[in-house]
Amino acid sequence: MVAAPTRTSRAKYPIFRSLTTRWNDNDVYGHMNNVVHYSLFDTAVNGWLIEEGLMDPKTSDTIGLVVETGCRYFGEMGFPDTVHAGIRVGHTGSSSVRFEIGLFRNDEQTVTAEGFFVHVYVDRYTRRPSPIDGARRVAFEALMV
Template sequence: MAAPRPRRSDYVIFRPMQTRWMDNDVYGHMNNVVHYSLFDTSVNAWLIEQGLLDPATSESYGLVVETGCKYYAEMQFPDAVHAGLRIARIGSSSVRFEIGLFRNEEEEAAAEGFFVHVYVDRATHRPVAIEGARRSAFETLLV
């Protein structure tokens, strides 16, 4: 038996996002690559809003080392999408973000994905510890 689809209550915060006309593919639904763009946008927007990332100047930032997605239901333009965010694991230099994409006001996710970021020094690209304000902010999303 398949695991149940994630529900809104499984996520800590939400970011509203709007599908675009160009997101539909020839089959009339949102192309799979768009899901990854929504995942990436929701995580990075949260990081920027929290003051944890300035793409041009941050001394360290997260590099994606693993990602994945499960698709449960179709989405299409002009659907509104609500991206639910949570963190499943915080390591010494890595973090696993999990994202649920919810179509319009539906309670069950249309898709769920994840990103594992390893934090690296901008100059050396070597892993750095997640500590201080970054770790504290991540802990607010930890489930």
């Protein structure tokens, strides 16, 4: 028998970004539709990358392309909740990074949903893998768990 996954606490994430839910995030069942979780993951991580000066969506020579994603759901969220997205890095390779994101509903101390995505950094024009180095690598390693 496989043990049920445990819910991660806020203490397992080094940084957070607060995100607001929207009226249209709720589905016919009265909670946030599962596709919205992935949008929140993207918003949290890309917002952090931009704020840290690690990516400019219009001009960066290298960009991160998502090559794998996953999400585990532990509870429900919906409008008008505030979501606190915890961000950490699970692995950094030569050209890839695994971001792990915990979504915390309002003031709850354990995750409501927990997911990940893997970015492969590529040259913007050739789409060939590009090494993660410099400030980007330092920032990713600072978020390692």
